[in-house]
Amino acid sequence: MPSESRTPILRFDNVTVSFDEVKVLADVSFAAYESESRVILGAAGSGKTVLLKTALGLIRPASGKVYAFGQDLSGLREDQLFDVRSKIGMLFQEGALFDSLNIEENVAYPLINQKSIHCPPEQVHPRVVEALEFVELGETLEKFPSELSGGMRRRAAIARAVVTGPPLTLYDSPTAGLDPITAHTIVTLLIKERDMANTTTLLATHRYQDGNLIANFRYNSEQGSLEPARDGAGPRARTTFMVMQEGRLAFEGDQDQLEDSTDPYITKFVKRRIRK
Amino acid sequence: MVASEFEDELLLDLLKEPVLAVQEFILLTGDALRNILRRPHYGADIILQMDTIGVGSLPLVVLVGLFSGVVMALQMARALNQYGQVEKTGTLVSITLVRELGPVLTAIMMAGRNSSGMASELGSMKVTEQIDAMRALGTDPIQKLVTPRLEATCLMLPLLTIIADFVGMFGGWIIAIAFLHLPSRQYWSSVWRALEWNDVTQGLIKPLVFAVLISLIGCFYGLRTTGGTQGVGRATTQAVVWAVVLIFIVDAMITKVFVGQGAS
Numbered sequence: 247m248p249s250e251s252r253t254p255i256l257r258f259d260n261v262t263v264s265f266d267e268v269k270v271l272a273d274v275s276f277a278a279y280e281s282e283s284r285v286i287l288g289a290a291g292s293g294k295t296v297l298l299k300t301a302l303g304l305i306r307p308a309s310g311k312v313y314a315f316g317q318d319l320s321g322l323r324e325d326q327l328f329d330v331r332s333k334i335g336m337l338f339q340e341g342a343l344f345d346s347l348n349i350e351e352n353v354a355y356p357l358i359n360q361k362s363i364h365c366p367p368e369q370v371h372p373r374v375v376e377a378l379e380f381v382e383l384g385e386t387l388e389k390f391p392s393e394l395s396g397g398m399r400r401r402a403a404i405a406r407a408v409v410t411g412p413p414l415t416l417y418d419s420p421t422a423g424l425d426p427i428t429a430h431t432i433v434t435l436l437i438k439e440r441d442m443a444n445t446t447t448l449l450a451t452h453r454y455q456d457g458n459l460i461a462n463f464r465y466n467s468e469q470g471s472l473e474p475a476r477d478g479a480g481p482r483a484r485t486t487f488m489v490m491q492e493g494r495l496a497f498e499g500d501q502d503q504l505e506d507s508t509d510p511y512i513t514k515f516v517k518r519r520i521r522k
Numbered sequence: 523m524v525a526s527e528f529e530d531e532l533l534l535d536l537l538k539e540p541v542l543a544v545q546e547f548i549l550l551t552g553d554a555l556r557n558i559l560r561r562p563h564y565g566a567d568i569i570l571q572m573d574t575i576g577v578g579s580l581p582l583v584v585l586v587g588l589f590s591g592v593v594m595a596l597q598m599a600r601a602l603n604q605y606g607q608v609e610k611t612g613t614l615v616s617i618t619l620v621r622e623l624g625p626v627l628t629a630i631m632m633a634g635r636n637s638s639g640m641a642s643e644l645g646s647m648k649v650t651e652q653i654d655a656m657r658a659l660g661t662d663p664i665q666k667l668v669t670p671r672l673e674a675t676c677l678m679l680p681l682l683t684i685i686a687d688f689v690g691m692f693g694g695w696i697i698a699i700a701f702l703h704l705p706s707r708q709y710w711s712s713v714w715r716a717l718e719w720n721d722v723t724q725g726l727i728k729p730l731v732f733a734v735l736i737s738l739i740g741c742f743y744g745l746r747t748t749g750g751t752q753g754v755g756r757a758t759t760q761a762v763v764w765a766v767v768l769i770f771i772v773d774a775m776i777t778k779v780f781v782g783q784g785a786s
Contacts, residue, residue: 299654302658304654304657304658324657324662325662328660331657331658331659331660332660334658336655336658338651338654338655338658339651340650340651342650342651342652342654342655343652343655344652344655344656345650345652355659356659356660359659359660359661360659360660361660406659
């Protein structure tokens with residue numbers, strides 16, 4: 247598909263971000279298009295989180311431009327950014343649920359506070375319940391984040407990120423610190439959200455298996471589980487891998503190109519599949 | 523030559539951090555004050571903070587006020603006794619409490635209790651990315667977190683200071699009747715007559731200014747917390763230290779203004 251002919255949902259043009267004169271993102275450029283999945287691999291401190299926060303306008307670049315939904319974020323004031331952010335769902339690294347609010351209030355927060363969502367008050371509760379049932383946490387409305395396990399908190403945070411139905415979702419290390427079973431459940435939810443709501447997805451992770459699932463599996467809504475995607479137009483064709491190294495974009499390409507790479511840093515993140 | 527350039531650079535680096543901090547504090551103060559007139563207003567948060575800051579601090583303020591009055595009366599009576607002016611104890615207790623001890627001691631208690639509380643609460647939110655989440659979900663953290671704390675402290679600190687003043691005078695009264703054997707009417711009469719409008723004005727302006735310092739310094743250090751739980755501890759300590767130091771500096775400045783007017 248000639249993606250260049252379409253308008254990207256998110257575009258980085260030579261973006262550099264510095265903290266105390268240390269470059270944490272260095273001259274990063276890429277474009278993410280509608281329904282595309284991008285898996286951002288990289289070691290801790292390689293700039294994955296900064297990249298996602300810059301995409302959301304939480305961090306302003308020292309140089310370069312970030313465009314989200316065609317708008318240049320660097321030219322917007324904080325209150326103007328709220329409109330753009332209402333179209334982006336973000337799962338923070340540890341969930342970042344508000345610990346003074348219960349789960350219902352946490353998930354309702356974007357519906358109530360994002361002005362451009364225009365959610366009537368009587369629809370807040372049903373939408374919260376729907377979002378929590380989506381992540382299979384329908385019975386936790388009254389609970390506080392401290393009463394939930396790490397995996398449940400992450401799922402509640404996913405519910406909060408997707409409750410407004412954003413066309414772009416950013417996931418920052420959603421499986422970090424979780425056991426393999428819970429991590430698989432979380433990635434299943436991300437794929438479910440991507441396939442059912444047809445969202446553009448950016449997933450920052452250090453686990454190659456997360457990216458492999460995103461690229462090669464799709465959600466079967468009838469069976470309620472993942473299944474391998476075999477058709478040519480499936481998630482594999484729409485998944486791009488990026489590898490971050492010390493703030494630089496060290497690799498951008500599809501899974502085959504990633505697995506063929508001989509770069510010593512990149513090969514650390516890749517477990518080669520047996521290709522047919 | 524090279525050494526001199528290195529020293530200049532080092533000096534510049536050393537100065538950069540405090541100058542940047544002052545600039546950030548001024549910007550935060552401007553935003554927080556501007557938000558008082560801007561929508562949305564988080565009424566429930568203001569009431570919650572008034573309860574935490576005001577009602578929560580009341581026992582502490584009463585205790586400190588009472589014993590500062592007791593100590594003032596004991597110390598002043600001893601000094602006045604040398605001049606045969608023990609009956610003036612009420613006058614001195616009243617003036618020192620309303621002008622200085624009431625506002626300053628209450629503010630220090632509030633700094634210890636509330637600046638630290640604000641710094642640790644906001645600091646914890648910062649290191650767990652809740653502040654970022656708030657921004658991502660359409661809320662200005664200064665509007666939601668800082669302005670309600672500023673408003674609540676500005677409303678509660680003057681009230682707590684008035685309570686501390688009265689309780690302190692009551693403590694002085696206990697000493698006056700129990701140990702100095704002064705008639706109750708004489709004590710209260712000297713307390714009342716000693717006060718002028720200028721004292722009362724000074725005694726109410728100070729807590730209002732201290733309230734701005736206490737709340738904004740607590741929030742400022744909370745919002746710039748970095749470095750996990752260790753950073754939260756550091757922010758809490760810095761908030762209390764700077765709040766107390768600035769209370770004394772600003773107290774001296776306000777006192778100088780009132781003394782300069784020839785009114786004290």
